[in-house]
Amino acid sequence: MRNALGLMVASVVTAAVIAAVWFWTSSPRVELAAPNTVTARPAEQLQAARPVPAREDVEVTAAIPDKPALPVKPPAAAQPKAACANPDALGVSRVVEIDTAGGPGFGFEHFKQLDFLTDKEVVLTFDDGPWPVNTPAVLKALAEECTKAVFFPIGKHATYHPEILRLVAAAGHTVGAHTWSHANLNSKKMTEQQAKDELEKGFSAVKLALGAAPSPFFRFPQLQHAPAAMAYLGSRNVAIFSCDLDSFDFRAKDAAQVVNTVMTKLDKLGKGIILMHDFQKHTAEALPTLLGRLKAGGYKVVLMKAKAPLQTLAEYDEALVKDMKLPVASTRPVGSVVQTVSE
Ligand SMILES: [Zn+2]
Numbered sequence: 580m581r582n583a584l585g586l587m588v589a590s591v592v593t594a595a596v597i598a599a600v601w602f603w604t605s606s607p608r609v610e611l612a613a614p615n616t617v618t619a620r621p622a623e624q625l626q627a628a629r630p631v632p633a634r635e636d637v638e639v640t641a642a643i644p645d646k647p648a649l650p651v652k653p654p655a656a657a658q659p660k661a662a663c664a665n666p667d668a669l670g671v672s673r674v675v676e677i678d679t680a681g682g683p684g685f686g687f688e689h690f691k692q693l694d695f696l697t698d699k700e701v702v703l704t705f706d707d708g709p710w711p712v713n714t715p716a717v718l719k720a721l722a723e724e725c726t727k728a729v730f731f732p733i734g735k736h737a738t739y740h741p742e743i744l745r746l747v748a749a750a751g752h753t754v755g756a757h758t759w760s761h762a763n764l765n766s767k768k769m770t771e772q773q774a775k776d777e778l779e780k781g782f783s784a785v786k787l788a789l790g791a792a793p794s795p796f797f798r799f800p801q802l803q804h805a806p807a808a809m810a811y812l813g814s815r816n817v818a819i820f821s822c823d824l825d826s827f828d829f830r831a832k833d834a835a836q837v838v839n840t841v842m843t844k845l846d847k848l849g850k851g852i853i854l855m856h857d858f859q860k861h862t863a864e865a866l867p868t869l870l871g872r873l874k875a876g877g878y879k880v881v882l883m884k885a886k887a888p889l890q891t892l893a894e895y896d897e898a899l900v901k902d903m904k905l906p907v908a909s910t911r912p913v914g915s916v917v918q919t920v921s922e
Pocket of ligand 1: 706707757761800801
């Protein structure tokens with residue numbers, strides 16, 4: 580009797596196990612699992628579906644769509660950034676990826692070949708940082724409007740305030756370079772070797788500060804485009820940035836003048852790459868108002884990103900680290916000078 584009962588119990592258990600295995604391997608499970616595999620796709624499809632303009636150096640790689648293509652919430656990993664807390668934010672209307680091969684030039688003040696912005700599109704750019712107070716204020720204003728910019732830091736400033744430059748990169752902005760010491764590379768006294776040192780040391784300093792390679796984006800100090808340096812940048816596949824619209828914020832007497840200069844020029848041009856300085860106090864103060872005016876005026880922000888980071892030259896990376904270690908009397912902590920980039 581006991582054996583018979585035991586056999587029955589064993590049979591029921593076996594049947595239950597078989598049923599469970601069948602349930603989990605049959606179609607209902609596959610259907611349950613299906614959304615997990617489907618959810619990863621919308622972002623890819625959105626990117627792949629964007630038309631690629633027939634231009635060599637600029638291609639649209641992503642855009643914030645007006646509506647989601649599918650009523651499926653993408654997984655957290657597929658979302659490129661945190662949701663914007665400000666529902667009326669200026670935001671980023673599209674992101675363009677730049678193929679910097681050969682050193683393309685941008686900004687109609689000097690380079691008119693690559694006309695990739697459409698009417699009412701602007702690119703925000705900031706030079707001469709990172710700098711205490713002003714750069715963080717610029718970052719705060721950009722964050723409040725959930726918008727992004729391109730920064731061209733000075734190498735020396737990057738070594739003074741690497742933690743501020745890291746905040747710039749961490750916020751998702753593009754970081755290029757603007758020479759080591761803001762030297763005029765078009766000066767008659769500047770040799771080709773000195774110009775090369777200014778360029779490479781500037782990029783290596785940004786890399787040292789960030790712990791990661793910068794974008795191969797460069798802006799000449801004072802927009803002084805030295806022909807030999809331009810050829811060199813071309814050979815290094817670094818894009819050269821002039822601007823469409825110079826804010827002349829370093830000359831402005833107050834924040835209001837920065838806003839007025841930019842908006843007056845922009846309303847005339849209709850679009851363009853805007854040159855400002857996160858180094859400048861008036862610019863930092865002007866930015867919340869300026870971003871509000873851009874939004875009210877129907878302008879849209881385009882973020883420029885590089886297709887690949889710059890390969891800095893090891894000799895400059897090493898020389899810089901050596902230089903930075905030399906002043907033993909420096910009050911700067913080692914952590915702000917030497918970054919572990921790999922272990
Ligand atoms: Zn500058």
